[in-house]
Amino acid sequence: EAGVAQSPRYKIIEKRQSVAFWCNPISGHATLYWYQQILGQGPKLLIQFQNNGVVDDSQLPKDRFSAERLKGVDSTLKIQPAKLEDSAVYLCASSPARGTDTGELFFGEGSRLTVL
Amino acid sequence: AQKITQTQPGMFVQEKEAVTLDCTYDTSDPSYGLFWYKQPSSGEMIFLIYQGSYDQQNATEGRYSLNFQKARKSANLVISASQLGDSAMYFCAMRPTGNQFYFGTGTSLTVIP
Numbered sequence: 001e002a003g004v005a006q007s008p009r010y011k012i013i014e015k016r017q018s019v020a021f022w023c024n025p026i027s028g029h030a031t032l033y034w035y036q037q038i039l040g041q042g043p044k045l046l047i048q049f050q051n052n053g054v055v056d057d058s059q060l061p062k063d064r065f066s067a068e069r070l071k072g073v074d075s076t077l078k079i080q081p082a083k084l085e086d087s088a089v090y091l092c093a094s095s096p097a098r099g100t101d102t103g104e105l106f107f108g109e110g111s112r113l114t115v116l
Numbered sequence: 117a118q119k120i121t122q123t124q125p126g127m128f129v130q131e132k133e134a135v136t137l138d139c140t141y142d143t144s145d146p147s148y149g150l151f152w153y154k155q156p157s158s159g160e161m162i163f164l165i166y167q168g169s170y171d172q173q174n175a176t177e178g179r180y181s182l183n184f185q186k187a188r189k190s191a192n193l194v195i196s197a198s199q200l201g202d203s204a205m206y207f208c209a210m211r212p213t214g215n216q217f218y219f220g221t222g223t224s225l226t227v228i229p
Contacts, residue, residue, distance in 0.1 A: 031215050033217070040222075041221060041222070042207055042219035042220055042221045042222050043161070043207070043219050044219075045216070045217070048215065048216065050215065055215065055216075056216060089159055091161065093161075095215065103149060103211065104149075104151055104163045104166055105151075105153075105161070105163070105209075105217055106163070107153075107160060107161035107162075108160075109158070109159060109160045110159045110160065112159070
């Protein structure tokens, strides 16, 4: 079974530039999450999708961050314009329906963003 | 309010010894799941172990066991016979009713040869 795919793995940009991250979840997983993990901290939820609908985006800085999940499969997270404090690892995760085994999160390898 | 607390920023353990990583949680939901993840320096989050709130027995997965004390709202991870490859960040997480996950701030474990 293929895992959660993310790209790019690394990205370096200057502040005020834009960047986009892509995520393809595990096949059949309806729920997709984007987390931001700043160095030394735990993952912070940015947005959660159920199929192609947004379940929770309360912590997404909507003035600069946007995300979409077209057709309920893969997803794109965009930052425009980037700030220095956006330097972090952006983790994509997916999970099967609750009640299926343990329902744990399956994570991708993450996209490490450095804003100069 | 849903909250996960990990009070140990860093821990050291001698190789082949056991170590306990602390985790306490707060939720008013009667049904929830508790998870531990390992994050090595490569960055990927690796699922280790799961405990359901209604499970009567503590979960075990190989060298990992979860010391679940429901009344104290604690879900400590015990790693037995530590190996050098266990050096990593460890995160406790909770999934109450619904699909949201709440993560702690993590504990950095260093295994000393």
